[in-house]
Amino acid sequence: MRKSAIDIWVGIFVAIGLLAALFLALKVGNMNAVSFAPTYKISARFDNIGGLKPRAPVKSAGVVEGTTPEARGSIATAIRKARPKALNTVSI
Amino acid sequence: MTMVKKTLDLLGDLGFFIRRNLTSLGNASRMFVAVIWRSGFLLKRPRLVSDQILFVGNHSFVIIAISGLFVGFVLGLQGYYTLNRYGSEQALGLLVALSLTRELGPVITALLFAGRAGTSLTAEIGLMKAGEQLSAMEMMAVDPLGRVIAPRLWAGIIAMPILATIFTAVGVMGGYFVGVPLIGVDSGAFWSQMQGGVDLFSDIGNGLIKSMVFGVAVTFIALYQGYEAKPTPEGVSQATTRTVVISSLSVLALDFLLTAMMFSN
Amino acid sequence: MNTSQPHSLNTHQQAVGQALGEVVVSIKDVNFSYAPGERQILSGLSMEFRRGQVVAVMGGSGCGKTTILRLIGGQYAAQSGEVLFEDRDIGKMSAAQLMIARRRMGMLFQFGALFTDLSVFENVAFPLREHTDLSEDLLHSLVLMKLNAVGLRGARDLMPSQISGGMARRVALARAIALDPPLIMYDEPFAGLDPISLGITARLIRDLNNALGATSLLVTHDVEETFEIADYVYFIANGRIGAEGTPEDLSRSTDPFVRQFLDAAPDGPVPFHYPGKSLAEDFGVVVK
Numbered sequence: 001m002r003k004s005a006i007d008i009w010v011g012i013f014v015a016i017g018l019l020a021a022l023f024l025a026l027k028v029g030n031m032n033a034v035s036f037a038p039t040y041k042i043s044a045r046f047d048n049i050g051g052l053k054p055r056a057p058v059k060s061a062g063v064v065e066g067t068t069p070e071a072r073g074s075i076a077t078a079i080r081k082a083r084p085k086a087l088n089t090v091s092i
Numbered sequence: 093m094t095m096v097k098k099t100l101d102l103l104g105d106l107g108f109f110i111r112r113n114l115t116s117l118g119n120a121s122r123m124f125v126a127v128i129w130r131s132g133f134l135l136k137r138p139r140l141v142s143d144q145i146l147f148v149g150n151h152s153f154v155i156i157a158i159s160g161l162f163v164g165f166v167l168g169l170q171g172y173y174t175l176n177r178y179g180s181e182q183a184l185g186l187l188v189a190l191s192l193t194r195e196l197g198p199v200i201t202a203l204l205f206a207g208r209a210g211t212s213l214t215a216e217i218g219l220m221k222a223g224e225q226l227s228a229m230e231m232m233a234v235d236p237l238g239r240v241i242a243p244r245l246w247a248g249i250i251a252m253p254i255l256a257t258i259f260t261a262v263g264v265m266g267g268y269f270v271g272v273p274l275i276g277v278d279s280g281a282f283w284s285q286m287q288g289g290v291d292l293f294s295d296i297g298n299g300l301i302k303s304m305v306f307g308v309a310v311t312f313i314a315l316y317q318g319y320e321a322k323p324t325p326e327g328v329s330q331a332t333t334r335t336v337v338i339s340s341l342s343v344l345a346l347d348f349l350l351t352a353m354m355f356s357n
Numbered sequence: 358m359n360t361s362q363p364h365s366l367n368t369h370q371q372a373v374g375q376a377l378g379e380v381v382v383s384i385k386d387v388n389f390s391y392a393p394g395e396r397q398i399l400s401g402l403s404m405e406f407r408r409g410q411v412v413a414v415m416g417g418s419g420c421g422k423t424t425i426l427r428l429i430g431g432q433y434a435a436q437s438g439e440v441l442f443e444d445r446d447i448g449k450m451s452a453a454q455l456m457i458a459r460r461r462m463g464m465l466f467q468f469g470a471l472f473t474d475l476s477v478f479e480n481v482a483f484p485l486r487e488h489t490d491l492s493e494d495l496l497h498s499l500v501l502m503k504l505n506a507v508g509l510r511g512a513r514d515l516m517p518s519q520i521s522g523g524m525a526r527r528v529a530l531a532r533a534i535a536l537d538p539p540l541i542m543y544d545e546p547f548a549g550l551d552p553i554s555l556g557i558t559a560r561l562i563r564d565l566n567n568a569l570g571a572t573s574l575l576v577t578h579d580v581e582e583t584f585e586i587a588d589y590v591y592f593i594a595n596g597r598i599g600a601e602g603t604p605e606d607l608s609r610s611t612d613p614f615v616r617q618f619l620d621a622a623p624d625g626p627v628p629f630h631y632p633g634k635s636l637a638e639d640f641g642v643v644v645k
Contacts, residue, residue, distance in 0.1 A: 003139070006142065006146050007139075007142060009150050010142045010143075010145045010146050010149070010150065012150075013145065013149050013153060013251075013254065014145075014254060016254075016258060017253075017254030017255075017258055020257040020260070020263075021257045021261075023261045023264075024257065024260060024261055024264075024296050025292060027264075027283065027287070028189050028193070028264055028287065028290050028296070029287065029291065029292040029296050037141065063239045084325045090094055219473075220472075220473075223468070223470055223473070224466045224467070224468070224470040224475070225472055227432065227470065228464070228466055228470035228472075228529075229472075230432065231430050231459055231462065231464040232455070232458045232459065232460075232484045232532075233455075233456040233459035234483075234484075234487065235456075239487075
């Protein structure tokens with residue numbers, strides 16, 4: 001195979017790999033981890049946080065709006081992406 | 093009396109076995125450092141590496157992609173059967189994606205890579221040694237460790253994560269194909285559960301790190317076995333067998349180690 | 358030593374007259390075995406190779422001839438004694454110094470040892486690409502000149518798997534002289550060749566040596582072709598020099614070892630039978 005042909009095929013291979021990586025990152029993974037939208041922090045104290053674990057999603061009306069960076073003992077901290085439009089139930 | 097002699101012989105053999113393998117390990121480590129040390133010049137001659145990526149990457153693409161597809165199919169099926177018992181079939185996407193990104197992608201790709209690319213690297217280097225090509229290169233004042241071994245090692249390190257990513261991506265698509273159109277799991281639930289549970293850094297990222305570590309291990313084991321093979325047809329054949337066995341066991345052992353380090357709480 | 362050389366291929370020596378070239382390689386009192394406790398391959402060996410000469414090192418299989426090449430090339434180091442190349446001890450050189458020394462040596466391996474993944478052209482171009490910064494045009498011309506010298510310019514785009522053994526060896530020869538080295542070493546260059554290739558190879562070795570003003574070291578056991586082209590011959594036996602001299606002197610020698618070799622006699626100082634039990638013991642014939 002000529003030198004230029006080898007280069008093209010290797011380039012195609014690497015490109016397919018990058019596409020696969022992009023697919024994983026966007027469609028499969030949790031992109032909230034790299035969002036740069038403005039955030040604000042909520043803290044809440046609970047008597048019992050049950051099975052709440054760090055990085056659990058924070059949902060508003062069923063839509064994932066943020067993540068839980070810390071969930072220790074009876075304190076949970078949640079970061080939300082934007083101000084809620086209205087005071088409705090937030091489930092963590 | 094012969095029982096005592098037999099036991100002593102066995103202990104002697106064991107001692108010899110251990111000492112020989114420790115010597116191999118030491119020899120391999122020194123060679124590894126030597127290869128890395130001589131890799132600097134590759135930045136000025138990247139074509140040497142990209143030529144090798146064709147042999148270990150492109151030529152493994154088909155087996156990796158097809159295997160990924162089938163593993164995805166099976167995950168979709170088996171995952172559905174099990175989740176269905178507990179009424180959690182909506183989580184199928186999450187199950188398929190986590191299994192692939194964290195474990196099956198890096199590990200199965202590494203095992204397949206060892207069998208396909210690893211053995212062909214071992215055979216190639218072994219045959220070069222048998223045909224005195226490596227000696228000839230030495231006599232021409234070109235160090236084979238830098239000119240022959242280093243490009244192949246870096247090609248393996250680069251190609252492995254790419255192959256593992258392709259395996260995982262194709263696997264997810266395979267799981268989707270079985271789960272949603274064939275079985276009837278809800279498409280929206282499939283993807284949203286997955287996206288909610290798969291973290292970019294701790295799942296996908298760690299999977300990538302695993303595949304890079306496996307890439308170093310499998311590729312170097314293959315190259316070392318070829319370099320140290322006896323320069324005869326039997327020697328090369330034994331070396332390729334050793335490559336598959338040692339690579340596979342190393343990948344599985346490293347997987348346990350890395351999983352314990354990465355995914356424990 | 359270089360008094361009269363009536364061989365047709367040695368006209369160069371006649372032209373030069375009786376001047377002896379300086380010593381290029383010198384082996385002094387070398388002892389060598391591959392591993393401590395293993396069989397002693399060379400004991401107290403001393404030899405000299407001078408500029409402009411074609412020197413043959415002959416002897417039976419396994420007598421240590423190829424080991425001498427490896428010591429000169431620096432692939433192994435002697436346990437004692439000196440191996441001097443251009444007045445510097447190879448055994449004591451650092452890796453970097455050895456690399457520099459090797460650029461001044463060309464080695465032809467027994468079956469060519471061509472790189473199987475490169476074409477004939479690329480094989481010969483290899484040392485030039487690795488060690489020089491020549492432009493592609495200049496490199497192209499140089500490679501073609503070397504290939505032309507061995508008669509294989511037309512085969513430049515073939516792969517090693519597509520050419521015969523004899524041709525492969527000629528390509529390897531072109532590769533060995535790519536950098537015009539002052540020392541060229543040949544490991545069994547005549548082994549397994551047909552009569553035509555034998556003649557071609559012998560002529561090439563002599564002509565190239567004369568053209569480059571180099572020193573050629575032949576390790577071989579082919580008597581006829583070698584005696585045609587060599588200026589001096591060493592016979593190795595039991596790890597040391599068994600006999601030495603010009604081809605003429607040796608042809609007239611009465612030494613039993615030399616005679617067995619030259620006359621191709623099956624038995625003599627080198628025994629026919631592998632050492633072991635006597636015939637009587639093995640066949641159960643008891644002599645009372």
